[in-house]
Amino acid sequence: MTYINSPSVSSDLIIAERDILARVALGGPLKDVLRDIILLIEKPANGELLASILLTTEDGKNLVEGAAPSLPAEYNAAVDGIPVAIGVGSCGTAAFTGEQVMVSDIAVDPLWTNYRDIALKHGLRACWSMPIRAADGTILGTFANYYQEPREPTERDLEVIGMVTRTTAIAIERYRNELARERAEEQRLLLIHELNHRVKNVFALADAMVAMTAKSATGVDHFSAAVRGRLRALALAHDLVRPKTTSATQNVSDAAVPLRQIMADILAPYDGEASSEKITFVGTDDIRVPSAHITGIALILHELATNAAKYGALSSDQGHLVISCRHVDSVQITWSERDGPAKSVSDHTGFGSTLIKRTVGNLNGRITYEWRNDGVDIIIDLPFGTLLV
Secondary structure (H helix, E strand, O other), X not given: OHHHOXXXXXXHHHHHHHHHHHHHHHOOOHHHHHHHHHHHHHXXXXXXOEEEEEEEOOOOOEEEEEEOOOOOHHHHHHHOOEEOOOOOHHHHHHHHHOOOEEEOOOXXXXXXXXXXXXXXXXXXXXXXXXXXXXOOOOEEEEEEEEEOOOOOOOHHHHHHHHHHHHHHHHHHHHHHHHHHHHHHHHHHHHHHHHHHHHHHHHHHHHHHHHHHHHHHOOOHHHHHHHHHHHHHHHHXXXXXXXXXXXXXXXXXXHHOEEHHHHHHXXXXXXXXXXXXXXXXEEOOOOOEEOHHHHHHHHHHXXXXXXXXXXXOHHHOOOOEEEEEEEEOOOEEEEEEEEOOOOOOHHHOOOHHHHHHHHHHHHOOOEEEEEEEOOEEEEEEEEOEOOEEO
C-alpha cells in the first residue's frame, strides 16, 4: 500500500488512523463499518492488497465473515465459519494463539494445508493475519492482508496492521456493547411483562380460590382456615419459581428435589380438601429435578396449573387432573385434564402459553397438545439430565 513505503510514514499513518476513526465514529451496521474500514486500507495499495476481517463467534470457537469486499465470494464462503485452531490458515491460527501469523507463501506453508487449494485457485499467495483484541484481551476476530505474490512484511507493514487492528477493535467493541445493552433492555422488558403477568395471576387465583372455598365452607372459621391454607400453598408455589442458587461445589444429585414434591407444592392450592381426588399423580415418585432446572420445571407446572384453574379442569367441580411420568428414551410428563368447561383451554394462547413453550425449549425439550372432546393431554418430553431417574 502506498503509505507503507512513503517517506512521510508518520503523517501517512496518522492520516490513515484518523480516517478509520472518523468512519467508526459515524456508526451504523457493523458490516458496513468494517467494509468501509477495509476499503480505506485497500485504496492506497491500488489493488495490490486485499484485506479481510473475520469475527469470532460468541463461544469463541469459530471465525465468521465480518467484511472482505475485495476477496472473491467463493473464497469468502469457504473460510466463513472456520475453526479457531492451529493449522487453520493464518487467521484460525492467529485467533487461537493470540499472536500475529505472517505466512509469506501460502503454496508451501503447512498452516494452509486444508485451505491451500481454494486460496491458490483465486491467486492468493501470501496472508498476514493479526488478532483483534478487546480492551480486556478477549479475541474479537482477525485482520488479514492478502497478496497475489509471495511477500514478507516489513516493519512498516507491521505498524500499519497494528494500527488497523486497534482501531477496528474499537468498532467491534462498540457494536458488541450496544448489542449487550439491547439484550439487557429486552430482558428488562420481558421481566416487567412477566411480573405484571404474575401479579395479575396471583389476584385472579386468589379470587378463584376464595370462590371455590366459599362453596364448601361450613362456617366462618372453616372458610378462614381453608383460604389461609390455600394462600400459603400458593405462596410456596411462587417461591419455587424464584431462581435457585447452590454452592459451586454442591453435587448435582445431592441438590436434586423430587419431582413429586414440586408438583404437590405447585398444585396444593387447587387440590381442595385432603380427601380430594381432583388431582392424581402417576409414576412421579422416582424422578428428581436437579437444582439448575427446578425453576424451569416449577415455572412450567405453575403456568399449566394457572391455565387449568382459569379455563380448564381445575376451574370446575367436575374436572380432574392426572399427571403421569414415564421414561424410555426421554422423560415424558403427561398433563391430562378431563371434564373441564366446554370452552377449551386451546382458546387461550397468551403470555402464559408462550412462557411454557419458551421454558420447555430452554430445557431442550418438546411440548405437544392433544385436544379431546372431554379435555386435553399436554405431553412434555425432556432429555435425561434435565430430570434424573
